[in-house]
Amino acid sequence: MAEQLALREYYGKTIVELGETNKDIVVLDADLSGSTKTSMFAKKFPDRFFNMGVAEQNLIGTASGLAAGGKIPFASTFSIFASGRAWEQVRQAVCYPRQNVKIVATHGGITVGPDGPSHQATEDVSLMRSIPNMNVVVPADAYETAAAVRRAAEYNGPVFIRLARGKFPVIYDESKTYSFGKADFLKKGSGLSIIACGLMVSIAMEAAEILENDGESVSVINMSSIKPLDKEAVLTAARETGAIVTAEEHSIIGGLGSAVAETVCEDEPVPVVRVGVRDMFCSSGSAEELLECYHLDSKSIVEAGRKALSLKRPTG
Amino acid sequence: MNFTNDIDELKEISRRMRIDILKMLHKSGSGHPGGSLSCVDFLVALYFSKLDHSPARGKRDKRDKFVLSKGHAAPALYSVLAEAGYFDKDELWTLRQLKSSLSGHPHALSTPGVEITTGSLGQGLSQANGIALADRLNGHDSNVYCVIGDGENQEGQIWEAAMTAAHYKLGGMIVFLDNNDLQIDGHLRDVMSIYPIKEKWEAFGWHLEEIDGHDFGQIFEAIENAKKEKEKPSLIWGHTVKGKGVSFMEGLAKWHGVVPSDEELKTALKELAPAGK
Numbered sequence: 001m002a003e004q005l006a007l008r009e010y011y012g013k014t015i016v017e018l019g020e021t022n023k024d025i026v027v028l029d030a031d032l033s034g035s036t037k038t039s040m041f042a043k044k045f046p047d048r049f050f051n052m053g054v055a056e057q058n059l060i061g062t063a064s065g066l067a068a069g070g071k072i073p074f075a076s077t078f079s080i081f082a083s084g085r086a087w088e089q090v091r092q093a094v095c096y097p098r099q100n101v102k103i104v105a106t107h108g109g110i111t112v113g114p115d116g117p118s119h120q121a122t123e124d125v126s127l128m129r130s131i132p133n134m135n136v137v138v139p140a141d142a143y144e145t146a147a148a149v150r151r152a153a154e155y156n157g158p159v160f161i162r163l164a165r166g167k168f169p170v171i172y173d174e175s176k177t178y179s180f181g182k183a184d185f186l187k188k189g190s191g192l193s194i195i196a197c198g199l200m201v202s203i204a205m206e207a208a209e210i211l212e213n214d215g216e217s218v219s220v221i222n223m224s225s226i227k228p229l230d231k232e233a234v235l236t237a238a239r240e241t242g243a244i245v246t247a248e249e250h251s252i253i254g255g256l257g258s259a260v261a262e263t264v265c266e267d268e269p270v271p272v273v274r275v276g277v278r279d280m281f282c283s284s285g286s287a288e289e290l291l292e293c294y295h296l297d298s299k300s301i302v303e304a305g306r307k308a309l310s311l312k313r314p315t316g
Numbered sequence: 317m318n319f320t321n322d323i324d325e326l327k328e329i330s331r332r333m334r335i336d337i338l339k340m341l342h343k344s345g346s347g348h349p350g351g352s353l354s355c356v357d358f359l360v361a362l363y364f365s366k367l368d369h370s371p372a373r374g375k376r377d378k379r380d381k382f383v384l385s386k387g388h389a390a391p392a393l394y395s396v397l398a399e400a401g402y403f404d405k406d407e408l409w410t411l412r413q414l415k416s417s418l419s420g421h422p423h424a425l426s427t428p429g430v431e432i433t434t435g436s437l438g439q440g441l442s443q444a445n446g447i448a449l450a451d452r453l454n455g456h457d458s459n460v461y462c463v464i465g466d467g468e469n470q471e472g473q474i475w476e477a478a479m480t481a482a483h484y485k486l487g488g489m490i491v492f493l494d495n496n497d498l499q500i501d502g503h504l505r506d507v508m509s510i511y512p513i514k515e516k517w518e519a520f521g522w523h524l525e526e527i528d529g530h531d532f533g534q535i536f537e538a539i540e541n542a543k544k545e546k547e548k549p550s551l552i553w554g555h556t557v558k559g560k561g562v563s564f565m566e567g568l569a570k571w572h573g574v575v576p577s578d579e580e581l582k583t584a585l586k587e588l589a590p591a592g593k
């Protein structure tokens with residue numbers, strides 16, 4: 001099995017590295033710095049770390065003001081609070097004035113686990129994706145996390161990076177770079193494309209293997225850049241394979257599956273079958289139990305793949 | 317643009333700003349006269365006397381900054397910015413029109429001189445804090461000024477930001493509370509009381525100055541006292557009159573978001589005409 005690394009650990013490390021060379025980088029948290037790993041930055045650069053206490057609206061507002069003053073703020077808390085409690089602050093104080101704020105939200109998705117639905121952000125990508133000027137990234141592993149964080153620091157404008165609590169299997173290595181709006185074909189096939197983000201990328205690779213053992217030819221695409229979406233990659237997948245499965249640790253409403261379906265419907269209609277949380281609140285439990293229970297496992301992707309293949313129009 | 321400490325001169329500027337505000341609102345056909353007229357004296361005191369600023373200075377330069385947290389008073393800010401030379405006065409008559417640089421509420425990307433985008437109440441003070449923190453990191457001992465409404469003071473985020481400014485010892489933060497005692501649905505005591513103001517803000521760690529918010533002498537003294545506070549942020553609690561300067565608007569909630577008709581504008585402009593004319 002692949003090595004497993006925690007994305008938030010690499011977030012913490014990367015902002016410390018960035019902070020060494022770029023004195024404009026500042027970091028804010030809302031009483032979760034140990035969990036989000038911003039504590040690593042706080043320890044190294046106490047003068048450039050601002051704890052806002054349990055006050056997420058104020059977290060985003062203050063970050064916006066720091067950006068207005070020429071700083072490059074990274075603001076972190078759990079994704080449910082960053083995207084939910086502070087949604088309007090993100091809209092009004094960050095995206096509308098296009099402030100240079102980076103929101104790195106940890107503990108997204110259901111793999112938060114035993115804390116239960118109150119802490120499981122399954123609408124965060126949808127909420128962030130709908131705001132103009134926002135870039136939304138859901139990295140597939142720790143190295144892509146580090147690359148996206150480095151890229152976010154260079155880029156001038158709002159970025160939302162959604163991380164998870166647990167460790168993800170490693171897909172990339174230290175040389176990984178990140179571009180907004182650029183998908184990554186991990187595997188090229190001719191019969192079916194699986195477009196995934198976050199943890200579901202590794203699980204999609206497992207599903208592809210199962211399908212391939214059954215004689216199917218499968219593409220796997222890491223669409224970590226949910227917004228801007230790599231439309232070219234989606235349309236290429238639609239044209240070349242004629243059937244698509246999307247897989248995300250998020251509601252099937254408004255996230256990656258929606259973004260892909262929107263693109264395909266308008267420009268290259270082919271069947272799109274979405275794997276994700278099916279418009280419901282989940283349960284407490286371990287990450288593994290939850291992924292299986294709510295059909296976010298390789299078996300469910302395989303089933304979705306078969307459905308997409310069966311919906312495919314006969315060629316010719 | 318000339319700075320002045322002469323109170324009569326500032327009163328004269330305020331008189332002209334009130335006329336601009338009413339004309340802008342009349343022309344646009346919608347907007348908020350009451351709360352623009354209640355805070356414009358404070359803005360005049362800043363932009364023509366106390367604020368260290370000039371249109372020539374860039375975003376990153378050392379200078380004082382101003383955040384209009386109660387963004388619906390945009391006409392007051394726009395009139396003052398135009399007068400101070402941030403943009404051409406003719407722009408004022410495009411307020412709220414399609415593709416105008418003067419949006420219904422202040423927007424930093426649209427209007428020169430607008431520091432922070434506002435309109436959603438309760439958010440400006442957090443951003444003012446962020447600016448003050450950035451100033452501190454940049455080694456600039458500038459002041460950050462902010463105007464909040466008394467209805468706006470009901471927003472939870474104001475209190476989050478109040479805590480933050482005291483916690484981070486933002487002594488350069490000077491906030492004017494425009495206590496016109498009215499919000500949209502009526503008097504604060506009937507809708508949702510924010511009183512007692514002094515006790516609450518002092519308990520949050522702020523230095524407090526209570527003044528008549530239309531008296532330039534008192535505004536100056538309050539700002540000077542606030543500037544002496546090196547660690548505590550300051551709240552200038554200004555007793556104001558909603559619709560100040562136009563007799564038929566004064567003290568009435570109904571003038572919050574209604575603009576004068578042709579007739580009403582005429583009457584108002586007559587009242588605001590210079591003495592002896």
Ligand SMILES: Cc1ncc(C[n+]2csc(CCOP(=O)(O)OP(=O)(O)O)c2C)c(N)n1
Pocket residue numbers: 350351352354386388435436437438464465466467468469494496498499500558572
């Ligand atoms: C978050 C938010 N909620 C509601 C409104 C609608 N609104 C605009 S002005 C206003 C009343 C504000 O009262 P106050 O702060 O006292 O303003 P002033 O009397 O100075 O005009 C309301 C509720 C808004 N702009 N923002």
Ligand SMILES: [Mg+2]
Pocket residue numbers: 465466467494495496497498499
């Ligand atoms: Mg009021």
